[in-house]
Amino acid sequence: MLEIREARYFLAVAEELHFGRAAERLHMSQPPLSQVIKSLEQRLGAQLLTRTTRAVALTAAGEILLQHCRRLINLAEEAESATRDAASGQLGQLRIGAVTSAFFDPLPGMLSRFRQRHPRVEVVLRELDTHHAIRALTDHAIDVAIVRLLGTPPGIARRTLLEEQFVLAVPATWDHIPTGTVNLASVARGPWVWLPRHISPDYHDQVLTCCREAGFAPVVTNTADSIVSQLAMVACDIGIAVVPTSSAEHALNHQGRVRFVQFHSTATIQLAALWLEHTASPAAAEFTTPHPSTREGQSQPGFSVDRMGRGRQSPHPVVPDGFGRTGPPPGGPSRPLARDGA
DSSP states (O other): OOOHHHHHHHHHHHHHOOHHHHHHHTTSOHHHHHHHHHHHHHHHTSOOEEEOSSOEEEOHHHHHHHHHHHHHHHHHHHHHHHHHHHHTTSSEEEEEEEOGGGGTTTHHHHHHHHHHHOTTEEEEEEEOOHHHHHHHHHTTSOSEEEEEOSSOOTTEEEEEEEEEOEEEEEETTOTTSOSSOBOGGGGTTOOEEEOOTTTOHHHHHHHHHHHHHHTOOOOEEEEOSSHHHHHHHHHTTSOBEEEEHHHHHTTOSTTTTEEEEOBOOOOOEEEEEEEETTTOOHHHHHHTSOOTTSOTTEEEOOEEEOTTSOEEEOSOOOOOOOSSOOOOOTTOOOOOSSOOOO
């Protein structure tokens, strides 16, 4: 088998057609170079060069070998470069599993910035609920999970992307629910559109905290698999739902068929990027590095959208937590008050 070293030596002689100049190019003395070429000819059983006292020329067999040596050396250089790029996160594949709402924000901005810095990395996206995303991460099926989570599982690193409060999503046609701030207890009878606990335990429990603080346990009759699905059901006049403020901020109001109403609660929920603590790929490390021009890791203020689609800021922002690991939000974790049918 032709070695890379032999290919480099033969390429130098074939291009220079002079053993002395080829040896200088290779930073070696001439006798060892002549010995390598002679040994190569013997092993291949073919004369590669014709030598006279005045000139060196390629034979037909030497011309063929020259083409393959160039190809072999180019492939070897590409392999070295690709390996270095992969090790630095500039080449390879980044597999991301994210909850549905993350595809509206902050994932588009994060992906855009990552692609600008790493255009040769292939990004593969999967829509996963929190439970399945964490399992896929620990099974090495994805590199980064973007989920709604308060705690951090063992062996997993975390970057909090945002923390936000909740608003009440109601059908736009339900005039009996006011447009200003409401007491959540006034709508305790629902009907409610709920996200089952097995899909996102922390999210589920924090929504229950909102109800607990208002003094009631909701009776759940309708369930959805994502926040987007919850809002779609609200748009169909099926019921009401407690959702993160970003749902209103990003106008997920289904062409005006959903409006968002504020209520008072200490409960918050976080959207976080997770990756394996000790085995993260270079691309995952690059993707999860905070970018100074973004608002990621900052709090999201309360927000509501009236029936005409106009938004307004709430005077009750949530407490910013910055980057890194965080504990339970004000009010602490809650236990389920009602069975959700999950």
